[in-house]
Amino acid sequence: MVYHIASTTAPVNIATLKYWGKRDKALNLPTNSSISVTLSQEDLRTLTSAATGPELKQDKLWLNGKEESLESERTQQCLKGLRKLRKELEDKDSNLPKFSNWGLHIVSENNFPTAAGLASSAAGFAALVVAIARLYQLPQSMSELSEIARQGSGSACRSLFGGYVAWEMGEKEDGSDSKAVEISPLEHWPQMKAAILVVNASKKDTPSTSGMQLTVKTSELFQERVKNVVPQRFTHMKEAIEHKNWPKFAELTMKDSNSFHATCLDSYPPIFYMNDTSKKIIKLCHAINEFYGKTVVAYTFDAGPNAVLYYLQENEAKLFAFIYKLFDKVPGWETKFSNQDLQEFLSVYEKDVSGKLPFELDDEVQNGVSRVILTQVGPGPLSTKESLIDENTGLPK
Ligand SMILES: Nc1ncnc2c1ncn2[C@@H]1O[C@H](COP(=O)(O)OP(=O)(O)OP(=O)(O)O)[C@@H](O)[C@H]1O
Numbered sequence: 001m002v003y004h005i006a007s008t009t010a011p012v013n014i015a016t017l018k019y020w021g022k023r024d025k026a027l028n029l030p031t032n033s034s035i036s037v038t039l040s041q042e043d044l045r046t047l048t049s050a051a052t053g054p055e056l057k058q059d060k061l062w063l064n065g066k067e068e069s070l071e072s073e074r075t076q077q078c079l080k081g082l083r084k085l086r087k088e089l090e091d092k093d094s095n096l097p098k099f100s101n102w103g104l105h106i107v108s109e110n111n112f113p114t115a116a117g118l119a120s121s122a123a124g125f126a127a128l129v130v131a132i133a134r135l136y137q138l139p140q141s142m143s144e145l146s147e148i149a150r151q152g153s154g155s156a157c158r159s160l161f162g163g164y165v166a167w168e169m170g171e172k173e174d175g176s177d178s179k180a181v182e183i184s185p186l187e188h189w190p191q192m193k194a195a196i197l198v199v200n201a202s203k204k205d206t207p208s209t210s211g212m213q214l215t216v217k218t219s220e221l222f223q224e225r226v227k228n229v230v231p232q233r234f235t236h237m238k239e240a241i242e243h244k245n246w247p248k249f250a251e252l253t254m255k256d257s258n259s260f261h262a263t264c265l266d267s268y269p270p271i272f273y274m275n276d277t278s279k280k281i282i283k284l285c286h287a288i289n290e291f292y293g294k295t296v297v298a299y300t301f302d303a304g305p306n307a308v309l310y311y312l313q314e315n316e317a318k319l320f321a322f323i324y325k326l327f328d329k330v331p332g333w334e335t336k337f338s339n340q341d342l343q344e345f346l347s348v349y350e351k352d353v354s355g356k357l358p359f360e361l362d363d364e365v366q367n368g369v370s371r372v373i374l375t376q377v378g379p380g381p382l383s384t385k386e387s388l389i390d391e392n393t394g395l396p397k
């Protein structure tokens with residue numbers, strides 16, 4: 001028999017205004033709105049294929065070549081939501097095959113480390129929802145589908161759009177107004193780039209879900225953050241994106257990363273996501289901006305020690321004079337630059353920086369970084385002809 005199959009890729013997004021805290025755990029409703037930049041799928045992406053057929057009795061998932069359980073409440077919520085929408089179509093048109101009664105086979109691959117604080121769950125749930133929505137030929141918009149992806153993992157709802165994205169927290173108890181919307185498409189500000197310094201690619205200590213629950217329950221600072229800090233920052237950051245106001249965008253991004261990590265530290269017992277290397281990178285970014293007398297780089301850290309450095313294309317040589325000088329031994333540079341380009345960064349350092357620095361560069365920081373991922377703002381989920389499922393067997397290829 002031949003199976004019905006649809007495939008999609010989906011991107012990672014890195015928040016510049018952080019989601020941290022749930023007001024409803026079952027529906028995954030946040031305590032504040034958030035904003036993110038979607039990153040290019042050339043560098044970080046999930047590819048997911050979904051298949052169905054009358055002979056499939058059970059739902060199954062294979063992730064990075066291994067069969068994984070689909071039992072988690074969150075995945076079940078996503079599958080339930082998608083089947084409900086398909087059922088509505090089938091009820092209206094009796095000619096449609098009864099996909100909603102059949103099992104699903106889902107096969108997915110991340111081209112980067114899973115559960116390493118690189119937002120794999122965001123790309124993973126976004127791809128899962130979009131692949132099945134396409135298989136089911138659902139008419140819903142990306143914003144509507146984002147309500148389902150949100151229930152898989154909050155940050156996943158933002159991966160349904162490219163460019164600059166907001167997750168509006170909403171007010172309704174049923175969560176029907178808590179969804180992702182596009183602030184600006186990638187074409188509006190395509191000069192935005194990101195250098196990710198992978199500080200520790202092993203599994204993290206405190207998962208985001210339990211970490212944020214603890215913060216909501218125990219941190220007083222958190223109350224101040226959601227009531228007074230984030231609502232204003234949300235408006236200001238949206239404006240900064242709309243006006244391509246880089247210094248403002250950068251300042252708010254850094255402040256919000258710091259504010260989020262401060263609420264983690266204020267949780268009881270405290271949660272530490274950043275390590276000494278992360279802190280050295282923060283100091284370095286401020287020192288770089290001070291050295292040039294303008295904002296060249298903005299850092300942000302999620303629930304782990306990895307640093308995401310946002311910068312504009314026009315400032316690349318200025319930033320890389322420092323970071324290539326410091327991190328030239330770690331892999332990743334060669335994916336985007338020739339040897340000659342990289343030597344150029346060192347000559348900028350020798351010509352413009354060396355001897356003029358009011359501080360010593362700390363070579364030690366290199367030891368805490370294992371890899372650099374060079375990327376930029378990118379598009380939302382993309383349909384693909386590439387399939388991970390064999391159309392004759394319905395099993396992973
Ligand atoms: N391609 C995928 N398809 C379905 N589920 C996935 C996929 N990739 C990751 N996941 C789910 O997401 C989990 C990892 O989420 P977790 O939040 O621990 O890490 P992360 O997303 O890399 O980090 P963070 O969200 O803090 O940036 C995996 O264990 C898996 O359940």
Ligand SMILES: C[C@@](O)(CCOP(=O)(O)OP(=O)(O)O)CC(=O)O
Nearest residue numbers: 015018019153154155208209302303
């Ligand atoms: C620090 C963050 O990356 C937290 C992400 O949390 P998740 O979306 O992973 O949490 P769950 O909804 O419980 O799955 C900030 C952000 O991406 O906005």
